[in-house]
Amino acid sequence: MACNNIKKEKKRIFWILFLLLFLSWSVCGQAAGITMVSVAGNKVNLRKGPSAQYPIIWELGEGFPLKIIGSQGKWLKVSDFEDDVGWIFKGLVTRKPHLIVKANKNRKARINIRSGPGTKYKIVGKAEYGVVFETLQRKGGWVKVRHERGLTGWIKRSLLWGW
Numbered sequence: 001m002a003c004n005n006i007k008k009e010k011k012r013i014f015w016i017l018f019l020l021l022f023l024s025w026s027v028c029g030q031a032a033g034i035t036m037v038s039v040a041g042n043k044v045n046l047r048k049g050p051s052a053q054y055p056i057i058w059e060l061g062e063g064f065p066l067k068i069i070g071s072q073g074k075w076l077k078v079s080d081f082e083d084d085v086g087w088i089f090k091g092l093v094t095r096k097p098h099l100i101v102k103a104n105k106n107r108k109a110r111i112n113i114r115s116g117p118g119t120k121y122k123i124v125g126k127a128e129y130g131v132v133f134e135t136l137q138r139k140g141g142w143v144k145v146r147h148e149r150g151l152t153g154w155i156k157r158s159l160l161w162g163w
Contacts, residue, residue: 036163037076037093039064046086050075057086062148063098063132065162081161097135099145099155099162104129113153117142124153135163 039060047054050072066088070077076093079085081102103111110126117139125147127133133145136152143160146152 035068036097037066037068037078038096038098038162039066039088040092040094040096044088044092046078046084046088048086050077050087052089054087058084060088061132063096063134065098065100065132066093097163099133099135099143099160101127101129101131101133101155101159102161103159111155111159113145113151113155115153117144117154121154125151127155133160 039062042062044060044064045056046058046060048057064080066076066078066080068076069079069085071090072087074090075087076090077085077087081100101111103109107129110128112123113125113127114121115124116122127147131147133147133155135143136146137144138157139154141157142154143157144152144154145160
């Protein structure tokens with residue numbers, strides 16, 4: 001009888017430990033996930049620290065994608081597609097997905113924007129390094145995007161940064 005109780009107790013401890021391990025894994029997994037935001041507005045300041053008292057590093061435009069790497073109060077510590085780091089006020093970002101052209105840095109070459117998700121589709125426009133697009137749809141390594149001026153088309157995902 002005592003042996004049976006010990007087996008039950010070991011089994012109960014095993015399941016408690018398993019549950020704790022699962023819960024800690026899921027919490028850590030969510031915390032480790034990358035959270036992206038986009039700038040909501042034009043001429044939004046990226047600052048050296050978490051308040052308006054800190055100097056401005058960059059002035060960002062509508063839709064500029066950022067990766068959240070920390071936070072303090074109502075401020076987000078973010079990095080951009082060039083790994084620049086700064087702080088932005090939480091009220092000045094949105095969860096609306098945007099992408100930025102990361103290909104061809106320091107070159108005059110431009111990437112193709114196509115009518116469909118593949119190289120066989122017609123080129124409908126071109127974009128250079130640093131151009132921002134709203135993300136509309138994803139399909140097989142391609143992303144359907146829209147530029148603020150209205151141009152809509154598909155770009156190979158590997159040429160872009162953001163979400």
